[in-house]
Amino acid sequence: xxxxxxxxxxxxxxxxxxxxxxxxxxxxxxxxxxxxxxxxxxxxxxxxxxxxxxxxxxxxxxxxxx
Numbered sequence: 325x326x327x328x329x330x331x332x333x334x335x336x337x338x339x340x341x342x343x344x345x346x347x348x349x350x351x352x353x354x355x356x357x358x359x360x361x362x363x364x365x366x367x368x369x370x371x372x373x374x375x376x377x378x379x380x381x382x383x384x385x386x387x388x389x390x
Contacts, residue, residue: 325388329360332385335378350377 336346347357350373359366375382 325390326363327365328363328387328389329385331387332360332374335380335385339378346374346377350374 336343341349343357343361346352347354350370352370352373356366356370360370371382371386374385378385
């Protein structure tokens, strides 16, 4: 199984936010953002911070692919 963060990028585009805006607002590391950009696994805590910042649920930003 693999993760896909295309939903996250769509939300950022819809809200006219840059990745750097999300890094600052959610207080996540650039390393975590780099992993997200490569569809790599990140800590759940990072995803929680993003969800809290964007006021959304986990399944709004992450898709699990078989």
